[in-house]
Amino acid sequence: MTVIHTPTPSGTPACVLGPTPDQVESLAAYRARGGYRADMAPEELLARVEAADLRGHGGAGFPTVVKLRAVRDGAGTAVVVANGEEGEPGSVKDRWLLRARPHLVLDGLTHAARITGADRAYVYLSDPAAAAAVRDALGACDPDPALRVEVVRTEPAYVAGEESAVVRRIDGGPALPTAKPPRPFERGVGGAPTLISNVETLARLALLASDAAATGTVLLTLSGGGLPAAVLTEAPYGVALARLAADHGVLPPSGVLMGGLFGGLLPPSALRLSLDRDLLARAGTGLGCGAIRFLAPDECPVSVAADAVDHLAVESSRQCGVCVSGTRALRDTLVALSEGRCDADGLAALSRWAQGLPGRGACGLLDAAARLAGSLLTGFPDLVDAHRSSPCPTCAATPPSGGHRLRVPVPVPVPVPVPARDPVPNAAATSVTAALPHSPAPACVG
Numbered sequence: 001m002t003v004i005h006t007p008t009p010s011g012t013p014a015c016v017l018g019p020t021p022d023q024v025e026s027l028a029a030y031r032a033r034g035g036y037r038a039d040m041a042p043e044e045l046l047a048r049v050e051a052a053d054l055r056g057h058g059g060a061g062f063p064t065v066v067k068l069r070a071v072r073d074g075a076g077t078a079v080v081v082a083n084g085e086e087g088e089p090g091s092v093k094d095r096w097l098l099r100a101r102p103h104l105v106l107d108g109l110t111h112a113a114r115i116t117g118a119d120r121a122y123v124y125l126s127d128p129a130a131a132a133a134v135r136d137a138l139g140a141c142d143p144d145p146a147l148r149v150e151v152v153r154t155e156p157a158y159v160a161g162e163e164s165a166v167v168r169r170i171d172g173g174p175a176l177p178t179a180k181p182p183r184p185f186e187r188g189v190g191g192a193p194t195l196i197s198n199v200e201t202l203a204r205l206a207l208l209a210s211d212a213a214a215t216g217t218v219l220l221t222l223s224g225g226g227l228p229a230a231v232l233t234e235a236p237y238g239v240a241l242a243r244l245a246a247d248h249g250v251l252p253p254s255g256v257l258m259g260g261l262f263g264g265l266l267p268p269s270a271l272r273l274s275l276d277r278d279l280l281a282r283a284g285t286g287l288g289c290g291a292i293r294f295l296a297p298d299e300c301p302v303s304v305a306a307d308a309v310d311h312l313a314v315e316s317s318r319q320c321g322v323c324v325s326g327t328r329a330l331r332d333t334l335v336a337l338s339e340g341r342c343d344a345d346g347l348a349a350l351s352r353w354a355q356g357l358p359g360r361g362a363c364g365l366l367d368a369a370a371r372l373a374g375s376l377l378t379g380f381p382d383l384v385d386a387h388r389s390s391p392c393p394t395c396a397a398t399p400p401s402g403g404h405r406l407r408v409p410v411p412v413p414v415p416v417p418v419p420a421r422d423p424v425p426n427a428a429a430t431s432v433t434a435a436l437p438h439s440p441a442p443a444c445v446g
């Protein structure tokens, strides 16, 4: 089970989690909170997006205003896509958002269509519960009569949410990445300029349109570190990882797996870092999709790295030869290290691959595998050295599982019967399971 931690009134408002994150938000409740307002001119909303510096929440953190303008100014009528395919095993926020607050995402998608001039929109996902929630929401309301919205299902896969894979799948092909360019914003679905936006990003776009503070926080999936259950929460940018860990009862970790599998494996000293894109980038890592896995004190970073790269090797779509051979070599060498069978040549090869493989695949999966190996070598040199000479009992007890132990279950929000007149939800009824006493941030109406 994954629990949801909502901030308290003295802490950061839960902009995207909203007041009832354990329930499916009804149309009436969403409207009562100021949703589906269409009174803001697209140019005005675009200016807000720029002023708020809204970034993508799917992984790369690209400025949303740049994408919106590029698609709006492209040749042909635009297409917009809400990308809810969440391939990271340690992340649940996108599927939760679609399951619990589908109207918020659809509202953001509608605003993105108005800004770009799109007349077609897609919600792209693999999660059956999320698809059902979105279909129910579309059945309850037509967000914009001028916009045709369609739900497109895909098979779950690590690379299925990559932008070019999204375009291929919506066009009727397999959900596999392609070499770039052209990028989707130039030529995407059906050859049209296409905005592919993560569902949390769209949710924040909708909040901006309803006058809410929407960009000071980020959805996080926290797991590991001795937590009895993974946690979905919303935290302000700027909070230190150490504070985040302490607030949620994480035991002193032996390492941190950042940004799902994309931010690498960091040593305990990284707890001084805070949720700040620039700071994290300078430290060679990133927040990515907001999944943070704290390693338990008795967990070995070598075994976690081997397991994570094993997962990526399994998930490789096997289109690029360098990815097939590269992920396999990285995985085999890390497994050898975990079993005390890696010599100096093996370590030298690991280091060489960590530096030389990034950028050589058609998508970022190979980069993630290389970064995991490289971050293990640079962040845990003594531990790596110790593994060369003798087998590690912890690694022996936790052999690679294809990333199975990195998976986090998605919270299941409860459908709420729609009353004749939907009341404004009572914040006191929210399932608050922990407090996050962070410094206050601007109020929002999420």
Ligand code: SF4
Pocket (backbone or CB within 6 Å): 159, 177, 178, 315, 316, 317, 318, 319, 320, 321, 323, 324, 360, 361, 362, 363, 364, 365, 366
């Ligand atoms: S880098 Fe790997 S996962 Fe990405 S497209 Fe190539 S083979 Fe597939």
